[in-house]
Amino acid sequence: MTAAPLLFAERTSVEQVELGNELAPRFDAAGLLPAIVVDAASSQILMLGQMNPDALERTIVTRQAHFWSRSRQALWRKGEHSGFTQTVERMLVDDDQDAVILLVRVEGPGSCHVGFRSCFYREVDLDSHMRPSRLLRTETEPAFDAAAVYAGLPNPTKL
Amino acid sequence: MTAAPLLFAERTSVEQVELGNELAPRFDAAGLLPAIVVDAASSQILMLGQMNPDALERTIVTRQAHFWSRSRQALWRKGEHSGFTQTVERMLVDDDQDAVILLVRVEGPGSCHVGFRSCFYREVDLDSHMRPSRLLRTETEPAFDAAAVYAGLPNPTKL
Numbered sequence: 018m019t020a021a022p023l024l025f026a027e028r029t030s031v032e033q034v035e036l037g038n039e040l041a042p043r044f045d046a047a048g049l050l051p052a053i054v055v056d057a058a059s060s061q062i063l064m065l066g067q068m069n070p071d072a073l074e075r076t077i078v079t080r081q082a083h084f085w086s087r088s089r090q091a092l093w094r095k096g097e098h099s100g101f102t103q104t105v106e107r108m109l110v111d112d113d114q115d116a117v118i119l120l121v122r123v124e125g126p127g128s129c130h131v132g133f134r135s136c137f138y139r140e141v142d143l144d145s146h147m148r149p150s151r152l153l154r155t156e157t158e159p160a161f162d163a164a165a166v167y168a169g170l171p172n173p174t175k176l
Numbered sequence: 177m178t179a180a181p182l183l184f185a186e187r188t189s190v191e192q193v194e195l196g197n198e199l200a201p202r203f204d205a206a207g208l209l210p211a212i213v214v215d216a217a218s219s220q221i222l223m224l225g226q227m228n229p230d231a232l233e234r235t236i237v238t239r240q241a242h243f244w245s246r247s248r249q250a251l252w253r254k255g256e257h258s259g260f261t262q263t264v265e266r267m268l269v270d271d272d273q274d275a276v277i278l279l280v281r282v283e284g285p286g287s288c289h290v291g292f293r294s295c296f297y298r299e300v301d302l303d304s305h306m307r308p309s310r311l312l313r314t315e316t317e318p319a320f321d322a323a324a325v326y327a328g329l330p331n332p333t334k335l
Contacts, residue, residue: 026308028335035290035333040300040309043334051210051224060219065210065275077300077309108302110311111295112288113333116224118296129271131194136270137277141199141236143267149185150199150236152269174194174272175202176187 024074028114035112042073043115049085050115052076054128056135057106057120063128064136066095073117080105082119088173099166101125125161130173132163183233187273194271201232202274208244209274211235213287215294216265216279222287223295225254232276239264241278247332258325260284284320289332291322 026039034041044050049067056063066084068076072092075083082095082103096102103121110117127134138156145151185198193200203209208226215222225243227235231251234242241254241262255261262280269276286293297315304310 023307024309031331031333031335034335038298038311040311046206047204053212053221053224055221062212062214062221062277065212065270077302080302105302108300109296109314110298110300111224112290112292112297116295117300118221131271133271136275137268138271139197139269141267141269141276143236143239143264148182150183152197152199155268172190174190176190176193 024077025070034114040110041114042070042110042117043113044070045115049087050117052082052084053116053118054082054103055118055120057122061135062137063103063121063123063134068117076105076119077108082121086173088175089171095128096124098170099125101128101166103128127160129160130163130167132159132161132166134160183236184229193273199269200273201229201269201276202272203229204274208246209276211241211243212275212277213241213262214277214279216281220294221296222262222280222282222293227276235264235278236267241280245332247334248330254287255283257329258284260287260325262287286319288319289322289326291318291320291325293319 026041028041048069052066052068054063069085072083072085084093086093102124105119107120129136133156139152140155142151142153185200187200207228211225211227213222228244231242231244243252245252261283264278266279288295292315298311299314301310301312
């Protein structure tokens with residue numbers, strides 16, 4: 018999109034970045050900014066996505082969550098394949114403006130490519146002294162049939 | 177710390193990573209993994225930190241949140257200067273194990289170096305068509321006097 022230089026302010030001082038009222042995002046060495054996605058209705062954290070400037074701009078302008086897929090090296094509108102879109106109701110930004118939170122309204126049963134409601138469906142068993150550390154399921158049943166919903170698409174998980 | 181190779185499993189297959197019960201984290205090209213920190217009592221998202229393998233291991237073993245400071249290029253135990261420590265009650269991990277959530281008990285009034293309770297004390301005004309995008313305060317008053325608490329320390333915000 019062409020409006021990005023207008024949508025984001027230049028970063029000119031620490032005070033402007035931390036206490037100002039202009040969006041002046043900072044992208045990391047890879048050109049990305051992490052976006053924490055929260056279900057606005059339940060307050061559950063659904064996923065952590067990465068945004069390049071284009072993804073952040075499209076998200077603000079369209080209110081549809083967009084990300085940069087590192088595994089596919091492509092811009093990605095959440096739900097473009099599954100139909101499980103995320104409409105942004107609110108977007109928060111942190112002190113140094115290198116991370117955002119999206120409070121979203123989710124279409125469909127889940128946001129995780131494995132088929133769970135949230136990508137965070139396991140927790141580390143901090144009481145266990147087993148090595149390696151053990152994971153426990155917090156969502157026991159998938160929310161949808163990922164193999165059907167994402168049929169024909171490569172799995173984004175990389176080793 | 178020396179136990180890291182034992183604490184984390186090697187990543188051997190997509191199925192193991194997504195559906196297994198072993199912690200097998202993936203660090204990005206910079207050797208880091210983002211950690212979303214949530215106040216366990218209020219469910220408020222407080223900050224987004226970055227962990228290298230050492231920080232993740234120390235967090236699990238000690239249950240005190242540790243991060244890697246990119247601005248200082250140093251391991252950092254949250255609260256080591258301010259006293260505002262974060263004790264980890266639960267740790268969740270995502271589908272491809274490249275992000276975690278820490279549910280923490282916070283000592284003190286806040287977790288943000290600017291002096292607010294949460295680092296996410298502003299939101300983007302999505303209803304405004306002003307350019308650049310405008311930010312609105314969600315926390316109007318600081319929670320503590322950051323200049324006093326962090327006296328003598330460099331500001332971690334980079335332009």
